[in-house]
Amino acid sequence: MSLRKYVILPISLLLLPVSLSFSAELTVPSLEMASTGTVQNGTFSLSSVAQADIALTGGYKYGGLLRLAFSSRDLEKALGYGRTSLDLASADPVPAADYNALVDRFNNLAALQFKLAQVSARKPFELPVELSYFIGFSDSFCSGDNFPQLFGSVPVNSEFKGFAYFPQGIGGNPSYQYNGIHQAIGTGFHLSLLAWQNFIPMVYLYQDSAFINESTGIPESGRYSGDVRLLINSQYVKFEAFAGATYPYGTYGMYRGGMLAYFTTGTGADFLAQAGIPGWESGTDLKVDNLYFLFEPRLAIGIFALHITLFYHPVRYLQLLNPEERGATDINAKLLIGDIFKYRLQGGLESTVNLRSGASANTLDLRIAPFLSIVTEGIRWDFKIRIDPFKYTKPLEMADTFIGVRTAY
Numbered sequence: 001m002s003l004r005k006y007v008i009l010p011i012s013l014l015l016l017p018v019s020l021s022f023s024a025e026l027t028v029p030s031l032e033m034a035s036t037g038t039v040q041n042g043t044f045s046l047s048s049v050a051q052a053d054i055a056l057t058g059g060y061k062y063g064g065l066l067r068l069a070f071s072s073r074d075l076e077k078a079l080g081y082g083r084t085s086l087d088l089a090s091a092d093p094v095p096a097a098d099y100n101a102l103v104d105r106f107n108n109l110a111a112l113q114f115k116l117a118q119v120s121a122r123k124p125f126e127l128p129v130e131l132s133y134f135i136g137f138s139d140s141f142c143s144g145d146n147f148p149q150l151f152g153s154v155p156v157n158s159e160f161k162g163f164a165y166f167p168q169g170i171g172g173n174p175s176y177q178y179n180g181i182h183q184a185i186g187t188g189f190h191l192s193l194l195a196w197q198n199f200i201p202m203v204y205l206y207q208d209s210a211f212i213n214e215s216t217g218i219p220e221s222g223r224y225s226g227d228v229r230l231l232i233n234s235q236y237v238k239f240e241a242f243a244g245a246t247y248p249y250g251t252y253g254m255y256r257g258g259m260l261a262y263f264t265t266g267t268g269a270d271f272l273a274q275a276g277i278p279g280w281e282s283g284t285d286l287k288v289d290n291l292y293f294l295f296e297p298r299l300a301i302g303i304f305a306l307h308i309t310l311f312y313h314p315v316r317y318l319q320l321l322n323p324e325e326r327g328a329t330d331i332n333a334k335l336l337i338g339d340i341f342k343y344r345l346q347g348g349l350e351s352t353v354n355l356r357s358g359a360s361a362n363t364l365d366l367r368i369a370p371f372l373s374i375v376t377e378g379i380r381w382d383f384k385i386r387i388d389p390f391k392y393t394k395p396l397e398m399a400d401t402f403i404g405v406r407t408a409y
Helices: 002-023 075-081 094-105 147-150
Strands: 026-040 044-055 063-074 113-120 129-141 182-193 201-208 222-231 239-248 255-266 269-282 290-302 304-312 329-339 347-359 362-374 379-387 398-407
Touching: 044 075, 063 129, 075 094, 129 222, 147 222, 182 222, 222 379
Parallel strands: none
Antiparallel strands: 026 044, 026 398, 044 063, 063 113, 113 129, 129 182, 182 201, 201 222, 222 239, 239 255, 255 269, 269 290, 290 304, 304 329, 329 347, 347 362, 362 379, 379 398
């Protein structure tokens, strides 16, 4: 008894992490880095952002997943701040300049943060279901990301996302990006029915941790959400729909829903639509501001292709209100030469129009960009020179350069 207590048990505890490491797999499911070069007041400067997911999975039998996220709003600032320190405040109250410097330092930290912990039981007792218990950022709905993962299909999602088109993210936060209509964020359970090969219903029940108190900036607790989701896959049509609710919120709760539809002829004509309402408080007027709408026809003839994207931004996204997105509309037309899937090389020309109808004034921005994309060893490189013709009075500031790196599909 003493030998087991004082020798075998401590050795077992020491070897436990080692044994787990042999059964786990470390991967980087997504990685995106981007650098933008601009000329301001005669000086050329670079601004870089980065975001990555690091996943530790336990394989089919283990069913465990731990996901960490690395993000930085401005890597150049993070590099500088990493070599300096702050002095203690010498005045009370603290001067506004010192406080703003501290806020800038905090906002530009390069940090590795917790994103998701999940344990899954696949087909327990030989039942055709998968049950997952998750804490953190779970699945995105109507993004198109799940079709290659669940059905092994070709990618169907839009490329009009990420740092290339939203370098400042939503509300000035590059880690807060549009990707689908909704995402389950919090602590709860996810059940998938696996009785059919190309038809998967899902149910999510969780405490919703995406709500932030607008006055204090502190995350709220005690709100609970439920979502029902359905994915259908076929050779020429792919469809996803969801509906969900959160309670308590307001008088009668908050509701959401949406759909993704992808059609292909198999001969070069494709069509993608994402439409839905990320959040609507019952008892209030349902307006166009509640709408998330992306419409994208694609046409390919030989090595040439044309993609046209229309994207209308919602005011509420992932349970947060973003008044600056009211009336925001993007129109993107991309002419492509080459095929990134077949030849790992693609180039062309795109033009992007950004329409903003703010409370004080309406704005219109235009970018014309020749681009080149290359895939090497699972990494995609994107190079662009973006020209703003409205800055013709400042020729050196008319163009900026963009270099982006991300995992390839």
